[in-house]
Amino acid sequence: MEEDYVFKVVVIGDSGVGKTQLLGRFTRDEFCLDSKSTIGIEFQTRTVLLAGKRVKAQIWDTAGQERYRAVTSAYYRGALGAMLVYDVTRRDSFEHAARWVAELRAHADKSIVVVLIGNKADLAVAAVGRRAVDVEEATAFAEEQGLFFYEASALSGDNVEAAFLGLLEEIHAAVSRRPLEVDDGGAGGDGELMLKGTRLSLSQELSMMETSAMKTPSRCSSCSS
Secondary structure, X not given: OOOOEEEEEEEEOOOOOOHHHHHHHHHHOOEEOOOOOOOOXXXXXXEEEEOOEEEXXXXXXXXXXXXXXXXXXXXXXXXXXXXXEEEOOOXXXXXXXXXXXXXXXXXXXXXXXXXXXXXXXXHHHHOOOOOOOXXXXXXXXXXXXXXXXXXXXXXXXXXXXXHHHHHHHHHHHHHHHOOOOOOOOXXXXXXXXXXXXXXXXOOHHHHHHHHHHOOOOOOOOOEEO
């Protein structure tokens, strides 16, 4: 069946916080024990039903390493939502969240919906002393920055579905509140996302950039549902 909407979402955050694992849990309900660091850009999709509409989430997984930052920043364009991930057991990954928000706001649309998600919550529960970021502190940061907030575990799957669906629901609500008109001239030069009827499409230039740079992730050898 044809989708009513296609929403582009980017997943950002430091390397090793579990961005790819969260995405794998949401799109395939899998956790890869031997997952390796993302190189450049990868994307996965999942179609869900929201308010009676079929919504296809096209979720871009960006590398967290510094050497890829200049490459991945171009892919913020056209994103309607972002998932900013930190590791609840790594203080530095949370402290870098403000920098990621600033980079996102510099390159993405001003109306982008952003969810802050503290991953690896299972480790904070299983081992005393492993938690490095309190829920209250993360909540306060999210409120200050105007972000939605969840703690989740890609390993157990706890709250992963809720976080992604919550993000998609907020995007859908935002799109429904502000109908966009189609410019007959198209978005050819600037690569911005435009709403055509009930469909979202990227400009030809940006689509070509994504096609040439994207790498479809392979299924890992040791995955568990």
